[in-house]
Amino acid sequence: MAGMAQEEIEKELSRVYTVLTYEDYEAGLKEGRLFGLKCASCGKITCHPMHVCQWCSSRSLERTKLCGEGELTTFTVIRVPPEGFEADVPYIPCIVETKEGPCVMGRLDYDAERATPELIGMQVKLSGAYTYEGDKYSGGAHTCPVFKVVG
Amino acid sequence: MRDVAIIGIGHTKFGRASKASLELFSESVLQAIDDAGVELKDIEALFQGAALAGFEEGQVMSAAFSAADLNLGPIPATRYEGACASASIAIRDAAMWVGSGEYDMVIAGGMEKALTMGTLFATRTFAMACHAPTEGPVGLTFPAVFAMAAMRYAKNYDIPLEKLREKMAHVSIKNHKHGALNPLAQFYKKLGALKLEEVIDSKMVADPLSLLDCCPFSDGASALVLCAAEEARKYTDEPVYILGTGQGSGGPLSKMEDLTKPVSRISSAKAAFKQAGLTPKDIDLVEVHDCFTIAELIALECMGFFDWGEAADAVEEGQTELGGKIPVNMSGGLIGKGHPIGATGASQIYWIIKQMRGEAAKGNQIDPVPEYGMTDTLGGDFGTLCHIILGRSKRKK
Ligand SMILES: [Zn+2]
Numbered sequence: 224m225a226g227m228a229q230e231e232i233e234k235e236l237s238r239v240y241t242v243l244t245y246e247d248y249e250a251g252l253k254e255g256r257l258f259g260l261k262c263a264s265c266g267k268i269t270c271h272p273m274h275v276c277q278w279c280s281s282r283s284l285e286r287t288k289l290c291g292e293g294e295l296t297t298f299t300v301i302r303v304p305p306e307g308f309e310a311d312v313p314y315i316p317c318i319v320e321t322k323e324g325p326c327v328m329g330r331l332d333y334d335a336e337r338a339t340p341e342l343i344g345m346q347v348k349l350s351g352a353y354t355y356e357g358d359k360y361s362g363g364a365h366t367c368p369v370f371k372v373v374g
Numbered sequence: 375m376r377d378v379a380i381i382g383i384g385h386t387k388f389g390r391a392s393k394a395s396l397e398l399f400s401e402s403v404l405q406a407i408d409d410a411g412v413e414l415k416d417i418e419a420l421f422q423g424a425a426l427a428g429f430e431e432g433q434v435m436s437a438a439f440s441a442a443d444l445n446l447g448p449i450p451a452t453r454y455e456g457a458c459a460s461a462s463i464a465i466r467d468a469a470m471w472v473g474s475g476e477y478d479m480v481i482a483g484g485m486e487k488a489l490t491m492g493t494l495f496a497t498r499t500f501a502m503a504c505h506a507p508t509e510g511p512v513g514l515t516f517p518a519v520f521a522m523a524a525m526r527y528a529k530n531y532d533i534p535l536e537k538l539r540e541k542m543a544h545v546s547i548k549n550h551k552h553g554a555l556n557p558l559a560q561f562y563k564k565l566g567a568l569k570l571e572e573v574i575d576s577k578m579v580a581d582p583l584s585l586l587d588c589c590p591f592s593d594g595a596s597a598l599v600l601c602a603a604e605e606a607r608k609y610t611d612e613p614v615y616i617l618g619t620g621q622g623s624g625g626p627l628s629k630m631e632d633l634t635k636p637v638s639r640i641s642s643a644k645a646a647f648k649q650a651g652l653t654p655k656d657i658d659l660v661e662v663h664d665c666f667t668i669a670e671l672i673a674l675e676c677m678g679f680f681d682w683g684e685a686a687d688a689v690e691e692g693q694t695e696l697g698g699k700i701p702v703n704m705s706g707g708l709i710g711k712g713h714p715i716g717a718t719g720a721s722q723i724y725w726i727i728k729q730m731r732g733e734a735a736k737g738n739q740i741d742p743v744p745e746y747g748m749t750d751t752l753g754g755d756f757g758t759l760c761h762i763i764l765g766r767s768k769r770k771k
Binding site for chain 1: 429493494495497498500501502505506507508509510511512513514515517518521522523525526528529535577578579580581582583626627628629633
Protein backbone atom coordinates (compact mmCIF):
# COMPACT_ATOMS: atom_id res chain seq x y z
CA MET A 224 0.00 0.00 0.00
CA ALA A 225 1.47 3.32 -1.05
CA GLY A 226 1.25 6.27 1.34
CA MET A 227 2.88 7.32 4.58
CA ALA A 228 1.47 7.53 8.09
CA GLN A 229 0.75 11.10 9.26
CA GLU A 230 2.85 10.43 12.38
CA GLU A 231 5.82 9.50 10.20
CA ILE A 232 5.45 12.67 8.13
CA GLU A 233 5.16 14.76 11.29
CA LYS A 234 8.28 13.11 12.68
CA GLU A 235 10.28 14.07 9.57
CA LEU A 236 8.93 17.58 9.87
CA SER A 237 10.24 17.94 13.42
CA ARG A 238 13.88 17.35 12.47
CA VAL A 239 16.10 20.35 13.40
CA TYR A 240 18.11 21.92 10.59
CA THR A 241 18.68 25.36 12.10
CA VAL A 242 20.88 25.20 15.22
CA LEU A 243 20.95 28.95 15.83
CA THR A 244 18.20 31.05 14.27
CA TYR A 245 18.56 34.70 13.32
CA GLU A 246 15.83 35.34 15.88
CA ASP A 247 17.94 33.81 18.68
CA TYR A 248 21.11 35.48 17.40
CA GLU A 249 19.39 38.87 17.43
CA ALA A 250 17.78 38.26 20.82
CA GLY A 251 21.29 37.56 22.13
CA LEU A 252 22.59 40.83 20.71
CA LYS A 253 19.84 42.73 22.48
CA GLU A 254 21.08 41.22 25.76
CA GLY A 255 24.69 42.11 24.96
CA ARG A 256 25.72 38.61 23.90
CA LEU A 257 27.25 37.55 20.61
CA PHE A 258 26.17 34.01 19.82
CA GLY A 259 27.77 31.81 17.19
CA LEU A 260 28.26 28.17 16.29
CA LYS A 261 31.16 25.88 17.19
CA CYS A 262 32.08 23.21 14.64
CA ALA A 263 32.68 19.67 15.89
CA SER A 264 34.65 18.83 12.74
CA CYS A 265 37.20 21.67 12.45
CA GLY A 266 36.74 23.36 15.83
CA LYS A 267 36.25 26.80 14.28
CA ILE A 268 33.50 29.30 15.00
CA THR A 269 30.77 30.48 12.65
CA CYS A 270 29.12 33.90 13.23
CA HIS A 271 26.60 35.27 12.15
CA PRO A 272 24.79 31.93 12.16
CA MET A 273 24.69 29.69 9.09
CA HIS A 274 23.30 26.24 8.42
CA VAL A 275 26.77 24.75 7.95
CA CYS A 276 30.24 25.64 9.23
CA GLN A 277 31.46 28.72 7.33
CA TRP A 278 34.98 27.22 7.22
CA CYS A 279 34.52 23.50 6.42
CA SER A 280 30.80 23.14 5.54
CA SER A 281 30.25 20.56 8.30
CA ARG A 282 26.74 20.24 9.72
CA SER A 283 27.99 19.27 13.20
CA LEU A 284 27.42 22.60 14.89
CA GLU A 285 26.54 23.63 18.38
CA ARG A 286 25.65 26.97 19.84
CA THR A 287 28.41 28.94 21.55
CA LYS A 288 29.04 32.45 22.87
CA LEU A 289 31.77 34.74 21.53
CA CYS A 290 33.67 37.16 23.77
CA GLY A 291 32.57 40.18 21.73
CA GLU A 292 36.10 41.50 21.26
CA GLY A 293 37.94 41.88 17.99
CA GLU A 294 39.70 44.10 15.48
CA LEU A 295 38.14 46.65 13.14
CA THR A 296 38.95 45.55 9.55
CA THR A 297 37.05 48.22 7.63
CA PHE A 298 34.32 50.85 7.91
CA THR A 299 32.77 53.81 6.12
CA VAL A 300 30.65 56.80 7.05
CA ILE A 301 27.24 56.76 5.35
CA ARG A 302 26.07 60.26 4.45
CA VAL A 303 23.38 59.36 1.88
CA PRO A 304 21.06 56.87 3.59
CA PRO A 305 18.44 54.47 2.30
CA GLU A 306 14.81 55.31 3.07
CA GLY A 307 14.20 54.54 6.73
CA PHE A 308 17.64 55.61 7.97
CA GLU A 309 17.44 59.38 7.36
CA ALA A 310 17.56 60.21 11.08
CA ASP A 311 20.76 58.21 11.63
CA VAL A 312 23.02 60.09 9.17
CA PRO A 313 25.98 60.15 9.46
CA TYR A 314 26.49 56.61 10.72
CA ILE A 315 29.30 54.05 10.54
CA PRO A 316 28.90 50.48 9.29
CA CYS A 317 31.92 48.32 10.05
CA ILE A 318 33.32 44.82 9.82
CA VAL A 319 34.97 43.34 12.90
CA GLU A 320 37.22 40.30 12.95
CA THR A 321 36.34 38.63 16.22
CA LYS A 322 38.97 37.09 18.50
CA GLU A 323 37.36 33.72 17.77
CA GLY A 324 37.94 34.14 14.01
CA PRO A 325 34.80 34.98 12.02
CA CYS A 326 34.09 38.55 10.89
CA VAL A 327 30.80 40.20 11.72
CA MET A 328 29.01 43.18 10.23
CA GLY A 329 27.81 45.85 12.64
CA ARG A 330 27.84 49.49 13.47
CA LEU A 331 30.64 51.45 15.10
CA ASP A 332 29.74 53.83 17.93
CA TYR A 333 32.17 56.65 17.12
CA ASP A 334 32.12 60.34 16.16
CA ALA A 335 31.63 60.18 12.38
CA GLU A 336 33.52 63.43 11.78
CA ARG A 337 36.59 62.00 13.51
CA ALA A 338 36.43 58.60 11.79
CA THR A 339 39.68 58.30 9.80
CA PRO A 340 41.43 55.25 8.28
CA GLU A 341 43.63 55.04 11.41
CA LEU A 342 40.65 53.29 13.02
CA ILE A 343 41.35 50.21 10.91
CA GLY A 344 43.25 47.66 12.98
CA MET A 345 42.06 49.08 16.31
CA GLN A 346 40.65 46.83 19.02
CA VAL A 347 36.90 47.04 19.44
CA LYS A 348 34.36 45.51 21.79
CA LEU A 349 30.66 44.72 21.57
CA SER A 350 28.95 47.63 23.29
CA GLY A 351 25.31 47.15 22.42
CA ALA A 352 22.88 46.48 19.63
CA TYR A 353 21.02 48.52 17.06
CA THR A 354 17.49 47.54 16.12
CA TYR A 355 15.94 48.77 12.90
CA GLU A 356 12.19 48.51 13.31
CA GLY A 357 11.76 47.74 9.63
CA ASP A 358 9.65 48.93 6.74
CA LYS A 359 7.07 47.27 4.51
CA TYR A 360 9.79 45.23 2.84
CA SER A 361 11.98 44.01 5.70
CA GLY A 362 9.83 41.26 7.18
CA GLY A 363 9.83 42.87 10.59
CA ALA A 364 12.57 44.27 12.83
CA HIS A 365 16.21 43.20 12.68
CA THR A 366 19.08 43.81 15.06
CA CYS A 367 22.82 44.18 14.46
CA PRO A 368 25.78 44.42 16.87
CA VAL A 369 27.27 47.78 17.85
CA PHE A 370 30.99 48.03 18.64
CA LYS A 371 33.11 50.66 20.35
CA VAL A 372 36.84 51.29 20.15
CA VAL A 373 38.78 50.12 23.21
CA GLY A 374 42.22 51.31 22.14
CA MET B 375 27.44 22.40 -26.97
CA ARG B 376 26.97 24.34 -30.21
CA ASP B 377 28.60 27.72 -30.70
CA VAL B 378 26.30 30.71 -30.28
CA ALA B 379 26.30 34.06 -32.07
CA ILE B 380 24.74 37.45 -31.51
CA ILE B 381 23.20 38.76 -34.72
CA GLY B 382 21.13 41.73 -33.57
CA ILE B 383 21.42 44.39 -30.88
CA GLY B 384 19.11 47.05 -29.42
CA HIS B 385 19.57 49.79 -26.82
CA THR B 386 17.34 52.64 -25.68
CA LYS B 387 18.61 56.02 -24.59
CA PHE B 388 19.69 55.74 -20.93
CA GLY B 389 18.61 58.38 -18.43
CA ARG B 390 15.12 59.40 -17.35
CA ALA B 391 12.33 57.74 -19.33
CA SER B 392 8.65 58.61 -19.34
CA LYS B 393 7.76 55.25 -20.90
CA ALA B 394 7.14 52.12 -18.82
CA SER B 395 9.94 49.57 -18.63
CA LEU B 396 7.85 47.13 -20.70
CA GLU B 397 7.74 49.76 -23.47
CA LEU B 398 11.47 50.39 -23.20
CA PHE B 399 12.19 46.68 -23.42
CA SER B 400 9.93 46.16 -26.45
CA GLU B 401 11.64 49.07 -28.20
CA SER B 402 15.05 47.53 -27.63
CA VAL B 403 13.80 44.13 -28.86
CA LEU B 404 12.39 45.65 -32.06
CA GLN B 405 15.71 47.44 -32.66
CA ALA B 406 17.54 44.14 -32.20
CA ILE B 407 15.14 42.28 -34.52
CA ASP B 408 15.51 44.96 -37.20
CA ASP B 409 19.27 44.93 -36.77
CA ALA B 410 19.35 41.16 -37.23
CA GLY B 411 16.94 41.21 -40.14
CA VAL B 412 14.77 38.54 -38.54
CA GLU B 413 11.10 38.47 -37.62
CA LEU B 414 9.39 38.23 -34.27
CA LYS B 415 7.87 34.89 -35.24
CA ASP B 416 11.42 33.45 -35.42
CA ILE B 417 11.90 33.96 -31.67
CA GLU B 418 11.53 30.77 -29.64
CA ALA B 419 12.21 31.99 -26.09
CA LEU B 420 12.78 35.21 -24.15
CA PHE B 421 15.28 35.78 -21.32
CA GLN B 422 14.82 39.08 -19.49
CA GLY B 423 16.87 40.69 -16.74
CA ALA B 424 14.75 42.91 -14.47
CA ALA B 425 15.95 43.51 -10.94
CA LEU B 426 13.49 45.78 -9.14
CA ALA B 427 10.44 46.00 -11.40
CA GLY B 428 8.14 45.15 -8.50
CA PHE B 429 9.24 48.26 -6.61
CA GLU B 430 9.55 50.57 -9.59
CA GLU B 431 6.23 49.92 -11.28
CA GLY B 432 4.51 47.23 -9.23
CA GLN B 433 5.33 44.74 -11.97
CA VAL B 434 6.51 41.18 -11.46
CA MET B 435 6.40 38.42 -14.10
CA SER B 436 7.55 41.08 -16.54
CA ALA B 437 9.05 38.63 -19.05
CA ALA B 438 5.64 37.13 -19.86
CA PHE B 439 4.17 40.59 -20.41
CA SER B 440 7.07 41.50 -22.67
CA ALA B 441 6.44 38.40 -24.77
CA ALA B 442 2.76 39.35 -24.86
CA ASP B 443 3.47 42.97 -25.86
CA LEU B 444 5.39 41.66 -28.87
CA ASN B 445 2.82 38.97 -29.69
CA LEU B 446 5.50 36.32 -29.40
CA GLY B 447 2.83 33.78 -28.57
CA PRO B 448 3.02 31.30 -25.70
CA ILE B 449 6.82 30.87 -25.89
CA PRO B 450 8.79 30.40 -22.65
CA ALA B 451 9.60 33.86 -21.23
CA THR B 452 11.60 34.07 -18.02
CA ARG B 453 12.63 36.95 -15.78
CA TYR B 454 16.13 36.78 -14.32
CA GLU B 455 17.12 38.55 -11.12
CA GLY B 456 20.75 38.83 -10.06
CA ALA B 457 20.59 42.47 -8.94
CA CYS B 458 22.80 44.55 -11.25
CA ALA B 459 23.97 41.45 -13.14
CA SER B 460 20.40 40.39 -14.08
CA ALA B 461 20.81 40.86 -17.85
CA SER B 462 24.20 39.12 -17.96
CA ILE B 463 22.93 35.98 -16.29
CA ALA B 464 19.86 36.06 -18.58
CA ILE B 465 22.14 36.27 -21.62
CA ARG B 466 24.43 33.55 -20.27
CA ASP B 467 21.50 31.19 -19.76
CA ALA B 468 20.08 32.10 -23.18
CA ALA B 469 23.44 31.13 -24.71
CA MET B 470 23.29 27.83 -22.81
CA TRP B 471 19.83 27.06 -24.16
CA VAL B 472 20.77 27.88 -27.74
CA GLY B 473 24.06 26.04 -27.29
CA SER B 474 22.18 22.99 -26.05
CA GLY B 475 20.20 22.84 -29.27
CA GLU B 476 16.83 23.35 -27.60
CA TYR B 477 16.26 26.71 -29.35
CA ASP B 478 17.75 28.16 -32.54
CA MET B 479 16.89 31.81 -31.96
CA VAL B 480 16.07 33.71 -28.77
CA ILE B 481 15.91 37.21 -27.30
CA ALA B 482 17.95 38.07 -24.22
CA GLY B 483 18.38 41.41 -22.51
CA GLY B 484 17.03 43.48 -19.67
CA MET B 485 15.31 46.61 -18.45
CA GLU B 486 15.05 48.88 -15.44
CA LYS B 487 13.36 52.09 -14.28
CA ALA B 488 15.47 52.98 -11.28
CA LEU B 489 15.77 56.74 -11.75
CA THR B 490 12.01 57.04 -11.47
CA MET B 491 12.16 55.86 -7.84
CA GLY B 492 14.14 58.88 -6.59
CA THR B 493 17.39 58.66 -4.61
CA LEU B 494 15.95 57.79 -1.18
CA PHE B 495 13.74 54.88 -2.27
CA ALA B 496 16.15 53.76 -4.98
CA THR B 497 18.91 53.55 -2.37
CA ARG B 498 16.56 51.47 -0.21
CA THR B 499 15.67 49.07 -3.00
CA PHE B 500 19.27 48.71 -4.22
CA ALA B 501 20.22 47.87 -0.62
CA MET B 502 17.87 44.88 -0.92
CA ALA B 503 20.78 43.20 -2.73
CA CYS B 504 22.68 43.37 0.57
CA HIS B 505 22.12 40.53 3.08
CA ALA B 506 18.78 41.56 4.57
CA PRO B 507 19.03 39.82 7.99
CA THR B 508 22.51 41.06 8.96
CA GLU B 509 23.36 43.98 6.67
CA GLY B 510 19.81 45.34 6.53
CA PRO B 511 19.62 46.60 10.13
CA VAL B 512 23.06 48.23 9.80
CA GLY B 513 21.55 50.49 7.14
CA LEU B 514 24.16 49.41 4.61
CA THR B 515 24.02 51.00 1.15
CA PHE B 516 25.79 50.11 -2.10
CA PRO B 517 28.14 53.09 -1.99
CA ALA B 518 28.96 51.97 1.58
CA VAL B 519 29.87 48.45 0.42
CA PHE B 520 32.37 49.80 -2.09
CA ALA B 521 33.55 52.50 0.28
CA MET B 522 34.51 49.75 2.74
CA ALA B 523 36.31 47.97 -0.12
CA ALA B 524 38.13 51.23 -0.96
CA MET B 525 39.21 51.59 2.68
CA ARG B 526 40.66 48.07 2.48
CA TYR B 527 42.36 48.80 -0.86
CA ALA B 528 44.12 51.80 0.69
CA LYS B 529 45.11 49.73 3.71
CA ASN B 530 46.26 46.63 1.78
CA TYR B 531 48.53 48.59 -0.54
CA ASP B 532 49.50 51.29 1.96
CA ILE B 533 48.10 54.12 -0.16
CA PRO B 534 47.12 57.28 1.77
CA LEU B 535 43.34 57.67 1.39
CA GLU B 536 43.66 61.14 -0.20
CA LYS B 537 46.04 59.65 -2.77
CA LEU B 538 43.66 56.78 -3.51
CA ARG B 539 40.82 59.27 -3.97
CA GLU B 540 42.87 60.98 -6.70
CA LYS B 541 43.62 57.67 -8.40
CA MET B 542 39.95 56.65 -8.27
CA ALA B 543 38.95 60.07 -9.66
CA HIS B 544 40.78 59.22 -12.88
CA VAL B 545 38.30 56.38 -13.45
CA SER B 546 35.42 58.87 -13.22
CA ILE B 547 37.17 61.41 -15.47
CA LYS B 548 37.87 58.74 -18.12
CA ASN B 549 34.41 57.17 -18.08
CA HIS B 550 32.62 60.52 -18.11
CA LYS B 551 34.81 61.57 -21.05
CA HIS B 552 33.58 58.52 -22.99
CA GLY B 553 29.98 58.88 -21.81
CA ALA B 554 29.87 62.50 -22.94
CA LEU B 555 30.68 61.34 -26.49
CA ASN B 556 28.02 58.59 -26.51
CA PRO B 557 24.59 59.77 -27.73
CA LEU B 558 22.78 56.96 -25.86
CA ALA B 559 24.50 57.79 -22.56
CA GLN B 560 22.74 59.42 -19.62
CA PHE B 561 25.48 62.07 -19.47
CA TYR B 562 25.82 62.66 -23.25
CA LYS B 563 27.48 66.03 -23.77
CA LYS B 564 27.79 66.44 -20.01
CA LEU B 565 30.73 66.13 -17.58
CA GLY B 566 33.07 65.28 -20.48
CA ALA B 567 35.97 67.36 -19.22
CA LEU B 568 35.91 66.79 -15.46
CA LYS B 569 38.77 68.14 -13.40
CA LEU B 570 40.33 66.13 -10.60
CA GLU B 571 39.15 68.67 -8.01
CA GLU B 572 35.57 68.46 -9.23
CA VAL B 573 35.47 64.72 -8.53
CA ILE B 574 37.28 65.06 -5.19
CA ASP B 575 35.13 68.01 -4.07
CA SER B 576 31.78 66.51 -5.08
CA LYS B 577 29.40 65.67 -2.24
CA MET B 578 30.57 62.83 0.01
CA VAL B 579 28.24 59.80 -0.22
CA ALA B 580 30.11 57.18 1.83
CA ASP B 581 33.70 57.97 2.83
CA PRO B 582 35.90 57.92 0.71
CA LEU B 583 33.43 57.81 -2.24
CA SER B 584 31.91 61.07 -3.38
CA LEU B 585 29.04 61.62 -5.82
CA LEU B 586 31.27 61.57 -8.93
CA ASP B 587 32.78 58.25 -7.81
CA CYS B 588 29.27 56.76 -8.19
CA CYS B 589 27.23 55.73 -11.21
CA PRO B 590 23.76 57.30 -11.46
CA PHE B 591 20.32 55.72 -11.10
CA SER B 592 18.95 55.19 -14.60
CA ASP B 593 16.04 54.06 -16.74
CA GLY B 594 16.63 52.04 -19.91
CA ALA B 595 16.58 48.73 -21.75
CA SER B 596 18.77 46.71 -24.05
CA ALA B 597 18.21 43.46 -25.96
CA LEU B 598 20.12 41.01 -28.15
CA VAL B 599 19.14 38.37 -30.71
CA LEU B 600 21.08 35.14 -30.15
CA CYS B 601 21.15 32.28 -32.64
CA ALA B 602 23.08 29.11 -33.40
CA ALA B 603 26.49 30.09 -34.79
CA GLU B 604 26.14 27.89 -37.85
CA GLU B 605 23.05 29.90 -38.87
CA ALA B 606 24.44 33.35 -38.11
CA ARG B 607 25.84 34.19 -41.54
CA LYS B 608 22.40 33.65 -43.07
CA TYR B 609 21.36 36.86 -41.33
CA THR B 610 24.44 39.04 -41.07
CA ASP B 611 27.95 39.46 -42.44
CA GLU B 612 29.16 40.50 -39.02
CA PRO B 613 28.02 38.02 -36.38
CA VAL B 614 29.74 38.23 -33.02
CA TYR B 615 30.37 34.94 -31.27
CA ILE B 616 30.01 34.14 -27.58
CA LEU B 617 33.32 32.43 -26.91
CA GLY B 618 33.16 31.94 -23.17
CA THR B 619 30.99 32.75 -20.18
CA GLY B 620 31.45 32.48 -16.43
CA GLN B 621 29.24 33.08 -13.42
CA GLY B 622 30.10 33.26 -9.73
CA SER B 623 28.27 33.75 -6.45
CA GLY B 624 29.28 35.38 -3.18
CA GLY B 625 27.60 36.04 0.15
CA PRO B 626 27.43 38.59 2.94
CA LEU B 627 30.44 40.95 3.07
CA SER B 628 31.52 39.69 6.48
CA LYS B 629 32.09 36.20 5.06
CA MET B 630 34.52 37.48 2.40
CA GLU B 631 38.18 36.92 3.05
CA ASP B 632 39.28 40.13 1.29
CA LEU B 633 36.91 42.80 -0.02
CA THR B 634 39.44 43.74 -2.71
CA LYS B 635 39.74 40.18 -4.04
CA PRO B 636 36.19 38.81 -4.38
CA VAL B 637 36.40 35.09 -5.11
CA SER B 638 33.09 35.26 -7.00
CA ARG B 639 34.62 37.62 -9.55
CA ILE B 640 37.94 35.80 -9.84
CA SER B 641 36.33 32.40 -10.43
CA SER B 642 33.74 33.75 -12.87
CA ALA B 643 36.39 35.49 -15.00
CA LYS B 644 38.60 32.40 -14.92
CA ALA B 645 35.74 30.19 -16.10
CA ALA B 646 35.04 32.54 -19.02
CA PHE B 647 38.71 32.62 -20.08
CA LYS B 648 38.97 28.85 -19.80
CA GLN B 649 35.89 28.25 -21.94
CA ALA B 650 37.10 30.75 -24.55
CA GLY B 651 40.61 29.34 -24.57
CA LEU B 652 41.94 32.88 -24.17
CA THR B 653 43.93 34.89 -21.62
CA PRO B 654 43.72 38.56 -20.61
CA LYS B 655 46.52 39.33 -23.11
CA ASP B 656 44.20 38.35 -26.00
CA ILE B 657 41.43 40.79 -25.05
CA ASP B 658 41.33 44.10 -26.94
CA LEU B 659 38.71 45.89 -24.88
CA VAL B 660 36.53 45.41 -21.81
CA GLU B 661 33.31 46.85 -20.47
CA VAL B 662 33.56 46.40 -16.70
CA HIS B 663 31.07 47.04 -13.91
CA ASP B 664 32.20 50.47 -12.70
CA CYS B 665 29.25 51.01 -10.36
CA PHE B 666 31.84 52.96 -8.34
CA THR B 667 35.34 54.05 -9.32
CA ILE B 668 36.94 51.56 -6.91
CA ALA B 669 34.89 48.76 -8.49
CA GLU B 670 36.63 49.27 -11.84
CA LEU B 671 40.04 48.86 -10.19
CA ILE B 672 38.98 45.71 -8.33
CA ALA B 673 37.40 44.28 -11.50
CA LEU B 674 40.52 44.80 -13.62
CA GLU B 675 42.71 43.08 -11.03
CA CYS B 676 40.31 40.15 -10.51
CA MET B 677 40.06 39.57 -14.26
CA GLY B 678 43.85 39.45 -14.52
CA PHE B 679 44.50 42.61 -16.55
CA PHE B 680 46.69 44.05 -13.79
CA ASP B 681 48.46 42.61 -10.78
CA TRP B 682 46.98 43.08 -7.32
CA GLY B 683 47.25 46.71 -6.27
CA GLU B 684 48.41 47.94 -9.68
CA ALA B 685 45.15 48.96 -11.37
CA ALA B 686 45.02 52.28 -9.49
CA ASP B 687 48.34 53.42 -10.95
CA ALA B 688 47.51 51.97 -14.37
CA VAL B 689 44.35 54.07 -14.69
CA GLU B 690 46.21 57.20 -13.61
CA GLU B 691 48.89 56.47 -16.24
CA GLY B 692 46.29 56.12 -19.02
CA GLN B 693 46.78 52.39 -19.53
CA THR B 694 42.99 51.89 -19.60
CA GLU B 695 42.42 54.54 -22.29
CA LEU B 696 42.57 54.35 -26.10
CA GLY B 697 46.10 53.29 -27.05
CA GLY B 698 46.78 51.95 -23.55
CA LYS B 699 47.31 48.37 -22.44
CA ILE B 700 43.56 47.64 -22.30
CA PRO B 701 40.87 50.22 -23.15
CA VAL B 702 38.18 50.05 -20.46
CA ASN B 703 34.58 51.26 -20.67
CA MET B 704 34.82 53.09 -23.98
CA SER B 705 31.00 53.42 -23.85
CA GLY B 706 31.24 55.53 -20.71
CA GLY B 707 30.67 52.55 -18.44
CA LEU B 708 28.03 52.66 -15.76
CA ILE B 709 29.40 55.99 -14.53
CA GLY B 710 29.14 57.89 -17.82
CA LYS B 711 26.53 55.91 -19.74
CA GLY B 712 24.14 55.17 -16.87
CA HIS B 713 23.13 52.01 -15.03
CA PRO B 714 19.56 50.74 -15.50
CA ILE B 715 20.59 47.72 -13.48
CA GLY B 716 18.50 45.00 -15.15
CA ALA B 717 19.70 46.15 -18.59
CA THR B 718 23.38 46.79 -17.91
CA GLY B 719 24.82 43.42 -18.96
CA ALA B 720 23.08 43.63 -22.34
CA SER B 721 24.24 47.21 -22.77
CA GLN B 722 27.84 46.21 -22.11
CA ILE B 723 27.63 43.58 -24.87
CA TYR B 724 25.88 46.07 -27.19
CA TRP B 725 28.84 48.43 -26.92
CA ILE B 726 31.46 45.72 -27.40
CA ILE B 727 29.64 44.72 -30.61
CA LYS B 728 29.35 48.34 -31.75
CA GLN B 729 33.13 48.58 -31.34
CA MET B 730 33.64 45.36 -33.33
CA ARG B 731 31.51 46.78 -36.14
CA GLY B 732 33.37 50.10 -36.08
CA GLU B 733 30.14 51.85 -35.09
CA ALA B 734 31.08 53.36 -31.72
CA ALA B 735 30.91 57.14 -31.44
CA LYS B 736 33.84 59.06 -32.89
CA GLY B 737 36.42 59.60 -30.16
CA ASN B 738 35.45 56.34 -28.46
CA GLN B 739 36.04 53.96 -31.39
CA ILE B 740 39.07 51.70 -31.25
CA ASP B 741 40.94 51.56 -34.57
CA PRO B 742 41.50 48.95 -35.96
CA VAL B 743 38.30 47.35 -34.62
CA PRO B 744 38.82 44.93 -31.72
CA GLU B 745 38.95 41.19 -32.35
CA TYR B 746 38.11 40.10 -28.79
CA GLY B 747 36.06 41.88 -26.13
CA MET B 748 34.87 41.00 -22.64
CA THR B 749 32.18 42.11 -20.24
CA ASP B 750 32.21 42.04 -16.44
CA THR B 751 28.94 42.48 -14.56
CA LEU B 752 28.47 42.53 -10.80
CA GLY B 753 25.28 42.18 -8.77
CA GLY B 754 24.94 42.97 -5.08
CA ASP B 755 27.92 43.11 -2.75
CA PHE B 756 29.94 40.76 -4.98
CA GLY B 757 26.95 38.37 -4.75
CA THR B 758 26.40 37.67 -8.46
CA LEU B 759 29.19 37.95 -10.99
CA CYS B 760 29.09 37.22 -14.70
CA HIS B 761 31.69 37.45 -17.47
CA ILE B 762 31.12 37.07 -21.19
CA ILE B 763 33.88 36.93 -23.82
CA LEU B 764 33.00 37.87 -27.39
CA GLY B 765 34.91 37.46 -30.63
CA ARG B 766 34.56 38.34 -34.31
CA SER B 767 35.46 34.80 -35.29
CA LYS B 768 34.36 31.42 -33.97
CA ARG B 769 36.10 29.66 -31.13
CA LYS B 770 39.18 27.72 -32.17
CA LYS B 771 38.55 24.03 -31.61
ZN1 LIG C 1 34.07 23.39 10.49
